[in-house]
Amino acid sequence: MKNFHLNYVKKYNGSLSILFLHANASSLESFKYQFSDESLKDYTLWAIDLPGHGDSAKAENPSEVYSIKSMGEIIAEFINQNISQPIVIVGSSLGGNIAIEASSKINNLNGLFLCGTAPLSRLEDLGEAFLPHPSNAFSFLDVPNEDQLNALCELAVGNFNQHYQLIKEEIKRSDNNFRSTLLSNITQSLFSDEKEILSELSVPVAILQAENELVVNLDYLKKLKILHLWKNEIQLLNGAHHFMHLTHPKEFNLLLNDFVRELIR
Known part of the structure; x- marks a missing residue:
């Protein structure tokens, strides 16, 4: 996994780093409202x-790279090589699973901020962790058609259709091999016991859930045992959708600011 080319952007120069990890078939462009928010300029x-x-490399050996476990190793390696400051990882959906996977391998982790993420322990969790929406299966298609792309946009942002073009472009730019390979690796249980990691993790963990979530099951999240759950409860964003950082950036960024400020008090 060493020297896998990862595209990244960096902004501002604060004493604490916040690193954003996007969802399946998305890209770092989905965090544009976080990078344009001056309330985060101190980090x-x-x-x-x-x-x-996005602009990261496509794997020459997809089955070895496109798993939660392998991507967690790649992200942890990037952080340890490039970021010496204390760090908070913001993970959207799959990005949150990868953040959990990476957490035990990061030297300077100060917190996890997970949004629209369903932590898994075993393959059997899938049925309870995710809602039975018919469009969820489209997330693992190599080449979704136009109707399926629209359905995926609706899953992510509901009727906030100003974001549809970005989401479709990100899906089309991503490696067609990624989604089916990821699913295959998940069915082979190529991920750590994420629930156990959260139950033992020594840093604070924020869990955000959108009111209009169509992917992750809130009842499943409520059963998680997290050692240091921020505010001792799941944070619900009124009116928001799965990509809450896109549909409700103001509320999302306020919560992120609150979380980070509590860490550095």
């Missing part, structure tokens, strides 16, 4: 295109 902001996404 060093980083965002990475996951392997096979």
